[in-house]
Amino acid sequence: MQLALKREVIPFVLRWINSSLHIAYQFSTLKNSMVYEPPLQETKMQRRFNTQQALEMILSEVNPCDSDGEDINLQPGSDSELSELSSDEERDPQPKKRARLGTGLTETAKDGTVWCEEQVGTHLHFTPIEPYAADGEPTAKARSISSRLQSFLCFITLDMLRIIQEWTIQHAQQTEHVDWFMALPELMAFIAIIILRGLTKVPSLHDCWSANLGNPRIIETMSRNRFQGIMRHLRFDDRSTRSERAKTDKFAAISGVWGSFVTNCITSYNPGRHITIDEQLFPSKTRCCFLQYIATKPGKFGIKFWVAYDLKSKYICNVLPYLGKDPSRPSEERLSENVVMRLMEPFLDTGRNVTTDNFFTSLSLAQRLLSRKTTILGTVNKIRREIPHSARQTDRNEFTTQVCCKSFRWFYVYCVIVFSTTGATLTVYAPKRKKIVYILSSMHIAVFYNMIDMAVLNAHVLYQACTGRQERRVDFLVELARELEQLLRQQPSTPSPGKRAMCQVKNQCKNNHATLRCHSESIVLHQGCSVIV
Secondary structure (H helix, E strand, C coil): ECCCCCCCHHHHHHHHHHCCCCCCCCCCCCCCCCCCCCCCCCCCCCCCCCCHHHHHHHEEEEEEEEECCCCEECCCCCCCCHHHHHHHHHCCCCCCCCCCCCCCCCECCCCCEEEECCCCCCCCCCCCCCCCCCCCCCCCCCCCCCHHHHHHHHHCHHHHHHHHHHHHHHHHHHHHCCCCCCCCCHHHHHHHHHHHHCCCCCCCCCHCCCCCEEEEEEECCHHHHHHHHHHHHHHCCCCHHHHHCCCCCCCCCHHHHHHHHHHHHHHHHHCCCCEEEEEEECCCCCCCCCCECCCCCCEEEEEEEEEEEEECCCCCEEEEEEECCCCCCCCCCCCHHHHHHHHHHCCCEEEEECEEECCCHHHHHHHHHHHHHEEEEEEECCCCCCCHHHCCCCCCCCCCCCCECCCCCEEECCEEEEEEEECCCCCCCCCCCCCCCCCCHHHHHHHHHHHHHHHHHHHHHHHHHHHCCCCHHHHHHHHHHHHHHHHHHHCCCCCCCCCCECCCCCCCCCEEEEECCCCCCCCCCCCCCCCCC
């Protein structure tokens, strides 16, 4: 490469010095008549030497006696390819980058948590937890299931149905008639109609028995008046002692039956490695002290439940109702941490992983779960005090660094932060809106309907796992309702009591309307007069 230089060649030489290229320079005589042609682009060069230092270095190596007016020949040696590559790179300035990661720089969060920067992909030195290896499967208690009804009775047992039958009859006899009775198969048929109502979309309850809109199976199973009578008197506890129990238990109206149901859910199925925790708002406008209003939910008003699901099978592993402020919860413990620890209590110390949303996820919860051999994965709210300031900067297009604390790592891409104990990435979190079911007017009835819905869902999972048959949920519900109805159909029909008439024994009876008749069916008897006759 032939270049004509004059004494104003200093900027050109400085560029070569700063690029750290070891090129052998051969200098000859410099002429004043030479014209310097600058390169196409000049870049910022003063990084290590100033102008005076570079000039002194050049002049110290040049012998002025050799100046004869000839051009200078620059013959690059073996570094020619490197010099050309470096020249191209300098002509296209690189964008500014962050300092190299893994330098040990630390950052302190608002709560005092110290975080250190680590290079992306760096292996964190901590003892990994042995993960739970088995998939979800039924327990030994439920493996003998062979029918849909048996799977349903694993959760709503016959003992629970007898309790409901007992207190329903007691309430009806105290408020309506002393002869009111409901057989156990009739209660099961009542549940079958509840299931069929969920499959049949009709404007109102009355339309289920309509000639045009009604379901023939509902019409054949039970009359509308009988169904409404059972629903009106449906009770789950002793009403005479409820007020005393309600002082310490806000769920007293149904807590006994509900507790049995939750226990059956826990003991009938072993979930897999991954469990998901979230909230459910069951639509209801009943009057109770723990009714919730959530504007983002379809139903707005309802009773809130904390639910733990098996990720793969969607089996409901554990459920907790939200009853407002819990006096048993320590004041320094967050509600979110208390809920997760209570829901995961039967499954801790087994190597499982729990997935949560940003309401639950926190550093303190992750540490508590880690001490019980359980990991957590979930979005975390960026306003939490334990998050470093650099992790709050979400106005970027790609991640640029990674911050870790012990075995916790952060990445950020776009606008959502993901947190985990095994490594995490950021993604846009879009919660799925839930479908509204229906509105109810009584707290214990609403909870009972939700319990039936959960029991049917778990029964479907259990039936498929035990029998190996894959069946659509809608087909399972139809066949389950059929099996529940058959028990009532197999019973002999009870004769109709007939119309009420005036008592023909004593005209002075206070309420002398009766349905009893003598054996000849010619004389109407009042209940008090039947003994006399």
